[in-house]
Amino acid sequence: MSLNLTILGCHSATPRVNAYPTSQFLEINNRHFLIDCGEGTQRQMRKYKVGFSKINHIFISHLHGDHFYGLVGLLSTYGILSREKELHVYGPEGIKEVTLLQLKISQSHAKYPIIFHELSSTESELIFEDKNISVRTIPLNHRVYTNGYLFTEKEKSKKLHLDNISNYEEIDKADYLNIKAGKDIVLSTGEVVPNSELTLPSKKLLSYAFCSDTKYKPDIIPLIKNADLLYHEATFLDDKKDLAKKTKHSTSKEAAQIAKDANVNQLVIGHYSGRYKDISLFRKEAQEIFENTELAEPGKTFKINAKD
């Protein structure tokens, strides 16, 4: 089990030569997700060798242009590339209408099904699940309706602790499926043998929390508690904390405070305002509160392997 995050873009909206709006490619437990899709994302995907065909699920946090103006271009390209597989797009209400109108007017005859999952709840909800992964929304507080996303590995079937099992004559191969599925075993005496005795300890399940854009919102902490990796926006330094509040963005210190209080393993910050020439200051300020902070930069990857 592993988690591999590639930053495709990590700057705020004003265009600069070497600045790219938000987009990330996440590989987790053999699943591949695109998170946000600012203008130029498909070019960044080519640059950093993200296989277009790997992606079946795209998660859009909110409908500000720097987080979704690249979506229609990518969907059109899938048409040009003769994609046939279903593509699922998750995002706020309205994303379907605007995307379909653009595809219609540009006569992008996508032959593949695009399935939109429009979100409107302000409570965290489970929006995707398969045998490897679950994805929950993280309701954020920005100028428009916004969700972060929490990606969590799911436990595969448990491994048998054959030594311990051999202590019980009564337990045979017919019980193994139940044990792997996590069930306790009841002996003919009525004694209950707990599953934990019959199986090996599980590997830790990895999780990644993506939180952009948002003002400082400590009520997300229980949701993202102990995440292995947290991306949290940090648009401003502490010198502009009033502007952060006004525009519903976070400062670097606020992102770090969330990371600390949620006890995450590593924090990645990004969405830097164009007013700052030296982005290393973002890390410096964050590290005063949370040491294990890294800067998002285009092409940078963050890799985490599960330990026992």
Place this chain on the structure above:
Amino acid sequence: MSLNLTILGCHSATPRVNAYPTSQFLEINNRHFLIDCGEGTQRQMRKYKVGFSKINHIFISHLHGDHFYGLVGLLSTYGILSREKELHVYGPEGIKEVTLLQLKISQSHAKYPIIFHELSSTESELIFEDKNISVRTIPLNHRVYTNGYLFTEKEKSKKLHLDNISNYEEIDKADYLNIKAGKDIVLSTGEVVPNSELTLPSKKLLSYAFCSDTKYKPDIIPLIKNADLLYHEATFLDDKKDLAKKTKHSTSKEAAQIAKDANVNQLVIGHYSGRYKDISLFRKEAQEIFENTELAEPGKTFKINAKD
């Protein structure tokens, strides 16, 4: 009077790392125009130092994504940059609805007026005129409704040929305004003195014809006759002329034939299909028919100064 064309993007739709969809910045007779606006255009404008505030008119040829998906991002950025000046957008019917819906859904509160000029005529029409410049459509033939654009300098008031004027005692300063405006002078004897005798020869009026995307369409030749600079799409080499016909694109040779038959001064080709690794072949094939052919490449500029 001068004409300066900067190529911002010149490739066809499939994204590649160093490929950018169509967009051009034109300076002509102290006016500044953006022509087409594929995804990533605003970033290319930054890269090649095109002043955002110079542009008041944007001309979109057709509504395929690689020619207009960058428009909404640019319009949003003008909002972020607190633009107040009017912006005029020319393009096919439908461009207004799709652009306004995107701006609305992304809550890009543009404070400046955006004036859409939607085109639907299949005849060439004059769509913009001021004292320096006129712009006409060049109806093209592509899979969707498409126009090229012809930008032509307008003659300023003529310069007086004072030596010749002094031969006519009867002509005095009161006549100068009429002479500058191009009028002949009728003497009291009834003799007509032609304007050409009373004024210095005009500088040549420069013109630029932009033609993308289109199949080979020789009926545009009278419209673009003697243009100083012609951009004509060349999506395919001669080996794919059947595919060009089928997809309503042109080959390099067809672009060159148009240039030759229209007697233009210089031809620039672009919109190369991604299947060709070596774009120099496009020039090679074109030059068999029209010698003064250059390749469009991002950042390349074409400058023409008027001669007497």
